[in-house]
Amino acid sequence: MKALVPVKRVVDFNVKVRVKADQTGVDLANVKMSMNPFDEIAVEEAVRLKEAGTVSEIIAVSIGPEKAQDQIRQALAMGADRGILVKTEMDAESLAVAKILKAIAEEEKPDLVILGKQAIDDDRNQTGQMLAALLGWPQGTFASEVKKDGDKLLVTREIDGGLQTVSLSLPAIVTTDLRLNEPRYASLPNIMKAKKKPLDVKTAEDYGVDLTPRLEVLKVSEPPKRSAGIKVASVEELVEKLKNEAGVL
Amino acid sequence: MAILVIADHDNSSLSDATGKVVTAAAKLGGDIDVLIAGKGANGVADEAAKISGVRKVLLADDGALEKQLAEPMAALIADLAKDYDAVLAPASTSGKNFMPRVAALLDVMQISEIVAIESNDTFVRPIYAGNAIATVKSADAKKIITVRPTAFNAAELGGAANVETITPPALPNISEFVAEELTVSSRPELQSAKIVISGGRALGSSENFEKYIYPVADKLGAAIGASRAAVDAGYVPNDFQVGQTGKVVAPELYIAIGISGAIQHLAGMKDSKVIVAINKDEDAPIFSVADYGLVADLFTALPELENAL
DSSP: OEEEEEOOEEEOTTOOOOBOTTSSSBOOTTOOEEEOHHHHHHHHHHHHHHHTTSOSEEEEEEEEOGGGHHHHHHHHHHTOOEEEEEEOSSOOOHHHHHHHHHHHHHHHOOSEEEEESOOTTTOOOOHHHHHHHHHTOOEEEEEEEEEEETTEEEEEEEETTEEEEEEEESSEEEEEOTTSOOOOOOOHHHHHHHTTSOEEEEEGGGGTOOOOOSEEEEEEEOOOOOOOOEEESSHHHHHHHHHHTSOOO | OEEEEEOOBOSSOBOHHHHHHHHHHHHHOSEEEEEEEESSOHHHHHHHHTBTTEEEEEEEEOGGGTTOOHHHHHHHHHHHGGGOSEEEEEOSHHHHHHHHHHHHHTTOOOEEEESEEEETTEEEEEEGGGTEEEEEEEOOSSEEEEEOGGGSOOOOBOOOOEEEEEOOOOOOOSEEEEEEEEOOOSSOOTTTOSEEEEEOGGGOSHHHIIIIIHHHHHHHTOEEEEOHHHHHTTSSOGGGBBSSSSBOOOOSEEEEESOOOOHHHHHHHTTOSEEEEEESOTTOGGGGTOSEEEESOHHHHHHHHHHHO
């Protein structure tokens, strides 16, 4: 099986983002950027499937700025075989990203596309599902376990009530949840080797996809602040306050 | 404006989220229909018919819709969407699964997990785990929206809409339900509970959750939640997780026990009305959002709390 793994360059999850004073967005100047954590889990899963002999080739794709090459190189260092960077200067929306990925999938003919369930910048949680719709493929979202079962893929999903397992025809789309695996750190020799792995650079126009945004961001503001309340000295005082002051007991 | 609300249900009862999404739909203004897609869900359709402000309930009863898998759900909803200007669903794991698929089938950019509605094309949604709030205007003719239920009050009951049975179009057969493992609990559901008590890594084991958290939860009639660290450590199942990637809750009272308060956790509970934190580390970030903080060892404080209630 061939696997395609899209990875997104996002603000590192440890960075506390600040909203710009003019409310046009968050301040990304001199902020550490990393691979979206859910995408790291996706790369790791593909690599594990390759190590288990289920997957034969892994292609890492990123749609973003020139610098998104760093995230592709990280995927290559973790064990992906080659990369494709689709360069865009604007922040492509999920639907446009799904359309580019569809074009790549039609070219590369993977049996499996594994994506992170959401990017931690825009928190939209939709690219995988959209790609599945555009390709007419089945989807196993929020996966906590992925297993090949004959010509099907068994995906265990984290749902509101617990866990659900679905069986998907291949080719299929999987989106990762937190507990699917723990991504490895790339070793230095693998980081060196990754520098020599092939990386194609393309543009959205190469795939004939229109990136005009459908959603216009009118403003980005600070969330309402919640201020710290008081410290109580004992459980007794806590219960008294909750009963008589807050009125919630 | 004609609006379709996709109900969240398990074929036997309607989740609270549906009434909340109807409230959101009412803010858009227009005729609101509710879709019940499932198998043997007539009772659920009757329940939905009682939500005030609903024009009619559409009931699609089909074996292929029993588990609301994304592929048949999206095919059904995309077909129905021809007659609507907006389609709304709760941002539950089910809505998050099928709605983007609907959006792509209709060539629409979904507006995910909205928390407020400014006009019929402008919506407010959190980004960066709630550390920023974006106001976005959609240029798409049709609006495909998921709604964060905790941000809206449930619509009143008192309606008497008609239930209309519809025949689904041909549904894709590319995925199949195999099994599910649902957490069985007599406690209230996490996202609709008035009181939530959550435990963190400091609990140390699933036995300690049972010994210290559960009795207090039972005294309070509270639902039980957990931090990601506690779930990752296997103390409680995944569906207990409160946070950016778990469940977003906004109860009257949220009690955080032994939770340090990573931003990802705060994103899931900071809209609670009253927040209590009990933690032995007085510098824990959780205290910066808590209305009442108690610096104490949870293993002594929780039994005291149980006795004091």
